[in-house]
Amino acid sequence: MDYTTIAMVVSIFFLSFNLLIKSHIGLAKKKSHNLPPGPKPIPIFGNIFGLGKKPHRTFTNLTKIYGPLMRVKLGSVTTIVVSSASIAKEMFLKNDQALSSRTIPDSVRACDHSKFSYAWIPISPKWRNLKKISVIQLLSNKRLDDSQELRQAMIKQLLAYVQNCCIKMQSINIGKAAFTTTLNLLSNTLFSMELASYESSSSQELKDLVWNIMLEMGRPNYADFFPILAYIDPFGVRRRMASCYSKLLDLYKEIINERQKIRSTNHQLDAKPTNDILDILLNLHQENELSMDDLLHLLVDIFDAGTDTTANILEWAMTELIKNQNIMDKVQIEIEEALGRDHSNIQESDISKLPYLQAIIKETFRLHPPTAYLLPRKANSDVELCGYTVPKNSQVLVSLWAIGRDPNIWKDPEVFSPERFLDSDIDFKGQNFELLPFGAGRRICPGISLSYRMLSLMMANLLCNYNWKLEDGMHPNDLDLDEKYGMTLQKANPLQIIPTPRNN
Numbered sequence: 001m002d003y004t005t006i007a008m009v010v011s012i013f014f015l016s017f018n019l020l021i022k023s024h025i026g027l028a029k030k031k032s033h034n035l036p037p038g039p040k041p042i043p044i045f046g047n048i049f050g051l052g053k054k055p056h057r058t059f060t061n062l063t064k065i066y067g068p069l070m071r072v073k074l075g076s077v078t079t080i081v082v083s084s085a086s087i088a089k090e091m092f093l094k095n096d097q098a099l100s101s102r103t104i105p106d107s108v109r110a111c112d113h114s115k116f117s118y119a120w121i122p123i124s125p126k127w128r129n130l131k132k133i134s135v136i137q138l139l140s141n142k143r144l145d146d147s148q149e150l151r152q153a154m155i156k157q158l159l160a161y162v163q164n165c166c167i168k169m170q171s172i173n174i175g176k177a178a179f180t181t182t183l184n185l186l187s188n189t190l191f192s193m194e195l196a197s198y199e200s201s202s203s204q205e206l207k208d209l210v211w212n213i214m215l216e217m218g219r220p221n222y223a224d225f226f227p228i229l230a231y232i233d234p235f236g237v238r239r240r241m242a243s244c245y246s247k248l249l250d251l252y253k254e255i256i257n258e259r260q261k262i263r264s265t266n267h268q269l270d271a272k273p274t275n276d277i278l279d280i281l282l283n284l285h286q287e288n289e290l291s292m293d294d295l296l297h298l299l300v301d302i303f304d305a306g307t308d309t310t311a312n313i314l315e316w317a318m319t320e321l322i323k324n325q326n327i328m329d330k331v332q333i334e335i336e337e338a339l340g341r342d343h344s345n346i347q348e349s350d351i352s353k354l355p356y357l358q359a360i361i362k363e364t365f366r367l368h369p370p371t372a373y374l375l376p377r378k379a380n381s382d383v384e385l386c387g388y389t390v391p392k393n394s395q396v397l398v399s400l401w402a403i404g405r406d407p408n409i410w411k412d413p414e415v416f417s418p419e420r421f422l423d424s425d426i427d428f429k430g431q432n433f434e435l436l437p438f439g440a441g442r443r444i445c446p447g448i449s450l451s452y453r454m455l456s457l458m459m460a461n462l463l464c465n466y467n468w469k470l471e472d473g474m475h476p477n478d479l480d481l482d483e484k485y486g487m488t489l490q491k492a493n494p495l496q497i498i499p500t501p502r503n504n
């Protein structure tokens with residue numbers, strides 16, 4: 001037997017023992033709970049064998065039997081799945097406080113990330129401080145307006161790369177290209193420097209690290225279903241994450257050291273400081289508002305949370321546009337009419353002139369939410385929800401997948417139709433519970449505005465400067481919409497498309 005098998009056997013032995021004891025003392029207590037309905041769990045493993053490769057689809061099917069508030073048991077973790085807008089509304093309006101913690105995947109415990117991270121720590125004075133700093137100091141519209149030029153330069157680079165492929169008639173993995181661009185948009189907004197390149201030969205360190213972190217986090221990990229296994233780290237997920245995190249932290253430390261040097265010399269010469277997000281963070285650190293550990297782990301969070309999600313939604317949007325050529329034509333015409341023939345310099349302030357592009361982005365979020373279940377929430381106490389009890393410490397997942405395809409809310413839910421958003425007030429800022437790609441309540445994503453700017457800017461530029469087609473011999477009808485389950489729902493087969501010149 002190899003190490004993993006031995007580990008599994010030993011742990012299952014302990015688990016069974018644990019379970020036996022619990023079932024003896026727990027029976028009377030359980031009866032008082034009015035748990036939501038759900039499939040019958042088998043001992044120890046609960047319902048994990050029924051999940052399949054695409055749990056978001058399996059759960060959506062199960063709601064037809066058990067309804068939109070469902071209980072499943074993932075190993076030893078009681079999980080409540082919310083699959084309708086009205087239950088999500090009650091959850092966020094009435095119970096947000098009680099459901100504001102997160103269940104923590106074992107992988108993010110590596111390097112103690114979960115102890116410092118804005119995204120994973122429970123609501124606490126430290127979390128409030130990180131939230132305040134992020135929302136007011138780092139990611140506010142005023143601040144983002146100030147850093148626009150830094151992002152413009154990165155869009156120019158993306159267009160230069162696309163132009164090069166256009167001349168060579170080479171196809172582009174558009175998800176990968178968007179990933180690189182988003183990394184550079186973020187690193188330029190934060191550090192005034194670019195850290196990733198489109199060509200594979202040059203330094204790819206940050207890109208590979210962020211990519212690998214997302215891969216590891218997305219891997220199903222038995223340590224999450226059976227917390228007792230976490231001690232052994234059965235598949236080495238935490239070990240690999242630790243290696244990624246520590247390299248990433250070292251990279252940030254290096255960048256910070258360089259900046260500290262510049263700051264001290266600038267100070268002497270009385271020169272103008274760079275004043276990007278890193279400078280703001282270092283100022284806060286000097287004023288004792290932010291420890292160095294908090295600062296470093298915040299940077300980890302921003303790159304993790306911002307890159308894959310943004311790149312992912314762009315790939316899906318382009319996929320839907322290739323499949324629906326009439327929608328592609330319509331948005332290209334909209335951009336041309338709104339911004340004129342010379343669209344070499346589209347600004348973030350131009351986005352508001354492009355309602356159809358905005359509708360396309362919303363429609364893509366509806367059908368292809370980057371996170372199928374938000375990030376996992378956890379009940380701090382027993383919570384009453386729609387007449388049922390969500391027991392203390394259970395995991396709560398909001399199925400954006402099910403809500404986005406709910407026929408009670410959306411007409412022809414499977415059809416990609418941006419028009420449905422044209423004369424509607426539905427937005428994705430956490431007020432309309434039928435569309436929650438960024439979550440809602442206290443823990444809503446602080447990066448909405450930045451990711452929306454990056455996304456719209458990339459799309460508007462790609463669409464008005466080029467026409468896009470599939471590789472030779474492929475017809476849009478052959479294009480599949482299959483997704484791969486993970487931390488984000490990626491397209492299973494990456495979209496490869498060829499740019500052709502648009503205006504001649």
Ligand code: HEM
Nearest residue numbers: 119305306309310370374375437438439440443445447451
């Ligand atoms: C299309 C892009 C993005 C999507 C779909 C997205 C989605 C989400 C979702 C669903 C959550 C959990 C909300 C909840 O639990 O209610 C979240 C949290 C978070 N996001 Fe985003 N996000 C995106 C981009 C970004 C960007 C660009 C940043 C940073 C600049 C960012 C930083 C964060 C952070 C720090 C959290 C944790 C907040 C907390 O736990 O209190 N995200 N995001």
Ligand SMILES: *[C@@H]1O[C@H](CO)[C@@H](O)[C@H](O)[C@H]1NC(C)=O
Nearest residue numbers: 052054055057058059060061
């Ligand atoms: C869900 O149900 C549909 C139609 O009933 C079926 O085609 C599909 O395979 C099911 N998916 C999963 C993952 O169970």
